[in-house]
Amino acid sequence: MITVRVSTLEAFRLACTTEYVSIQEVQDSILRGQVGGPQSKPMAAGTAWHRALELQYPDDSVLVGKAVLPWCRYGDFWFREEDIHAAARHRGPGLTEVKASRQFDAYGTPVLVTGTADFLFGNLIRDGKTKLSGVECGHYDHSLQWRLYCLIFGGKKFIYDLYDFKEDDGFCTLKEIFSVPYYPYAEMRDDCRRWIARFCDFVHTRKLAPYLDPDLRGAHAVV
Numbered sequence: 001m002i003t004v005r006v007s008t009l010e011a012f013r014l015a016c017t018t019e020y021v022s023i024q025e026v027q028d029s030i031l032r033g034q035v036g037g038p039q040s041k042p043m044a045a046g047t048a049w050h051r052a053l054e055l056q057y058p059d060d061s062v063l064v065g066k067a068v069l070p071w072c073r074y075g076d077f078w079f080r081e082e083d084i085h086a087a088a089r090h091r092g093p094g095l096t097e098v099k100a101s102r103q104f105d106a107y108g109t110p111v112l113v114t115g116t117a118d119f120l121f122g123n124l125i126r127d128g129k130t131k132l133s134g135v136e137c138g139h140y141d142h143s144l145q146w147r148l149y150c151l152i153f154g155g156k157k158f159i160y161d162l163y164d165f166k167e168d169d170g171f172c173t174l175k176e177i178f179s180v181p182y183y184p185y186a187e188m189r190d191d192c193r194r195w196i197a198r199f200c201d202f203v204h205t206r207k208l209a210p211y212l213d214p215d216l217r218g219a220h221a222v223v
Helices: 006-017 023-031 041-053 081-091 144-153 188-205
Strands: 002-005 060-062 071-074 077-080 095-106 109-121 124-131 157-168 171-182
Touching: 002 006, 002 188, 006 023, 006 109, 006 144, 006 188, 023 188, 041 071, 041 077, 041 081, 041 124, 041 157, 071 081, 077 081, 081 124, 081 157, 081 171, 095 144, 095 188, 109 144, 109 188, 124 144, 144 157, 144 171, 144 188
Parallel strands: 002 109, 077 171, 124 157
Antiparallel strands: 060 071, 071 077, 095 109, 109 124, 157 171
16 A cells, blocks of 8 residues: 655646646655655745744844834744734634544555644644735635545635735745635545546556555665
8 A cells, every 4th residue: 555645646636737846746756755855935935934833932033123023033034923923813723733644445546645734623624825926816726635634634624824925035024814715525535536546547657656655665765
């Protein structure tokens, strides 16, 4: 049985349907152990913002000009303390970084799909996305992420919190938060199974299955 992350399945879907990701990039990620390559600036900002929302201690805080509240630095980015607290209030209470998995039958092939929920409160799932160049609220309509997370975690509602920032030399000012909800539907499981089965065909055609099998992965060198 192979084990695949939700993020890998979504990258595969994007490679098949858009120009954002290439099939070669998906293969390279699998060879690395389903780990992404170098981060773009928006991705790095998203990682920094995610850390800020966990209310960890920042790398440092400085007063900029005559600002009353400090800017908190996370890696190469700075966020206003008031924006961090405003986003935390918007998100509300819940658990962060919740891991779970579910086995799917991809038409005879067992596949274990794993995922980590950004934020979980009962049967509500939230995922934050950092935006530096505008927000397109329908961008995630076809995403496998929210569909698979609803199936894995038993979610009744999935919300993307889209954080729209103005960025200037690493200083990020939160302009607005757009929350886009999605809900499970009757054919969702079958839609996901079809994509998982298509991914399995890709994996076997390119002889990548050993890199997705926890029992065999250590016996194969990453190339």
